[in-house]
Amino acid sequence: MNNTDIWDRATWDAIRRARGVTYGEIAEACGITYKAVSKWFYGERTPSLRSQILMAKCLNIPLTEALKRIxxxxxxxxxRSVIL
Structure with missing residues (x-):
């Protein structure tokens, strides 16, 4: 099966902290709860690909770079049809 995951918890958490983005802001951008976001960053769950894309936008992570892994x-x- 091909890799359809762009999530990298440690890197994205470092970016989140450096940019001062809260779990609440990510939750709002993804249309989900704060608790769900905290579970992603504590490694208890993995966000859906849709949530990964929305979170990347919220954190200003260039999606073209992330998409190279897919x-x-x-x-x-x-x-591409969703993000363009």
């Missing part, structure tokens, strides 16, 4: 052309096309 190799399935259909998944890449679907993601």
């Amino acid at each position: 190799t399935d052309p259909e998944v890449r096309a679907a993601i």
Whole structure:
């Protein structure tokens, strides 16, 4: 199965902290609860790909760089249609 995960908890948490973005701000951007976001960053859960994309936007993480890890052309096309 192809990798469709752009989530990197340690890196994204460092970016979140450096940019001063709170769990609440990420929750609002993703349309989910604060508790769900905290579980992602504590390693208890993994965000859906949709949430990963919304969170990347919230944290100003360049999605073109993150998308390099996804190799399935259909998944890449679907993601591009959402973010462009």
